[in-house]
Amino acid sequence: MSTERMKAEEIWNPEHIVETFWKGLAEGKIYARKCKECGAIEFPPHIACNTxxxxxxxxxxxxxxxxxxxxxRTGVLNARLELEDRGLKYVCGEVEFEEGPAINAVILGVTKKKAKEIREKLPVAVKPVFYDMGRYTTLFFELDE
Ligand SMILES: [Zn+2]
Structure with a gap:
């Protein structure tokens, strides 16, 4: 498939964007989209630039x-059941990539005690965890200590 053809398919086929993104995670890669006009980085990837x-x-x-x-910290209303089922300790928070985009993400391994500790030190460094959920790989984070 030629490069031009690929481009056309990416523009017209949102499914292709979604597929590339999820395949990337399975390979331990975080793909985003960079605007050709202003350089803003879209993550999760969009076809057009939101900036x-x-x-x-x-x-x-x-x-x-x-x-x-x-x-x-999560409670009954906002618990992530797929994580609770696996017995994982986690919190949900705002994670900002070095490249600019910020997302709402799950940070694994944060116990109640740890949460208290890091709350005083925010912002703290985190690193990606490519977590195998069985049918797909998803992106979580953990503290980078
Ligand atoms: Zn732009």
Whole structure:
């Protein structure tokens, strides 16, 4: 398949964007889209740029370097059942990549005691965890200590 043909398919086929993104995670890669006009990075990847509205973006790989800016411990209403089922300790928080984009993410391994400790030190460094959920691999984070 030619490069031009690939581009056309990415523009017209959102499924292709979604597929590339999930395949990337399975390979331990975090793919985002970079705007060809203003350079803003879209993550999770979108076809168009949300910053300037330009219609063309291209694939870029994020380094995975990120900081946790704020977090909440989860309760009955916002618990992630797929994690609870696995007996994982976690919090949900705002993670900002070195490249700019910020997402709401799951940070694994944060016990109640640990949560108390890091709350005083925010922002703290986190690193990506490519977690095998069985049918797919998803992106979580853990403290980078
Ligand atoms: Zn842009």
């Amino acid at each position: 300037c509205g330009y219609h063309e973006t291209e694939w870029t790989e994020l380094s995975g370097k990120a900081i946790l800016k704020s977090f909440v």
